[in-house]
Amino acid sequence: MNRKITVCLLTTVLLSIAPFLGAQQPTKIPRIGYLTASSLSAQSARIEAFRQGLRELGYVEGKNIVIEFRYAEGKFDRLPELAAELVRLKVDVIVTAGPIVTRAAKEATLTIPIVMAQDADPVGSGFVASLARPGGNITGLATLAPEISGKQLELLKEIVPKLSRVAVFGTSTRPGNAQALRETELAAGAFGVKLQYLDVLSPKDIETAFRAAGKGRAHAVLMNVSGGIALSQRTEIAELAVKSRLPAIYVAPEFVEAGGLMTYGVSLTDLFRRAATYVDKILKGAKPADLPVEQPKKFELVINLKAAKQIGLTIPPNVLVRADKVIK
Helix, strand or coil: CHHHHHHHHHHHHHHHHHHHHHHCCCCCCCEEEEEECCCHHHHHHHHHHHHHHHHHCCCCECCCEEEEEEECCCCHHHHHHHHHHHHHCCCCEEEECCHHHHHHHHHHCCCCCEEECCCCCCCCCCCCCCCCCCCCCEEEECCCCCHHHHHHHHHHHHHCCCCCEEEEEECCCCCCHHHHHHHHHHHHHHHCCEEEEEECCCCHHHHHHHHHHHHCCCCEEEEECCHHHHHHCHHHHHHHHHHCCCCEEECCHHHHHCCCCEEEEECHHHHHHHHHHHHHHHHCCCCHHHCCCECCCCEEEEEEHHHHHHCCCCCCHHHHCCCCEEEC
8 A cells, every 4th residue: 555655755746757857858059050161250241141031930049049150261171170170060051152162071071051142153062953943952142243343354444444454353262263254155245345354362362363463454353263262361462453543343332341442242241141041941841952043133242442542543423322331
């Protein structure tokens, strides 16, 4: 009889504390890896856009999501180890800030989902089988926009009416570089502009390229250099353009904010904000292989009047009125 009473009492106690035991079980907080080739300062606007996208979807850092940031600080050889570090942390998703970074992440894991925040040619880079059906552990957003090169040359033609020679700074090893150059050549033919292609493979090549542009009697520069190299050296690039008295057009607003003249291109902050939607879908069970790669929807024109004044250039009112942002 006493044994039965004891069993009943134990059962009652266990049933009464069961809800509390369940409540004490820790909830797994998703961990996101964010990998970039550049520095925190260079990525600040894009990171904030990514965070904004997460907030809009109900994620609060430290509460229901954790972000592990890894920066290569412009040292590309550090990327493989940084990517491997995120894999060892067993993050749920890796967000990559450019094709060189995506390559490092791809080589580090074939199982952890990877979200590209930007890539000029994800199919050509071998990251996805197709934009509609990626097919592997990588998906995200592309910067495929053939009309950009034509628009950039058109803007240069509007601010430099006698434009006939343009120096194109590119990085031959960057995925998508060949396609971008073909598009630029087509646009140049339409505008009657001769191109001088200058290969920039590392930061030390930038000053050499500006000297070559001067010797080649270029009237302007179209900057299409690899993101990791260019962003890390954006202030130096802007200063060299002013020193060379060459109007330069870039593909990201960070250059204009650092003293560059003008940028026209895909809104990268919009892409990084939209990258959060991919993270959300993956955390909710979607597979990267089934999430189509999206193309850009928003473009922006930013002009720096201070930089224009430094090189003795007057921006026509009809160009200024089209700018999304004017820095004075």
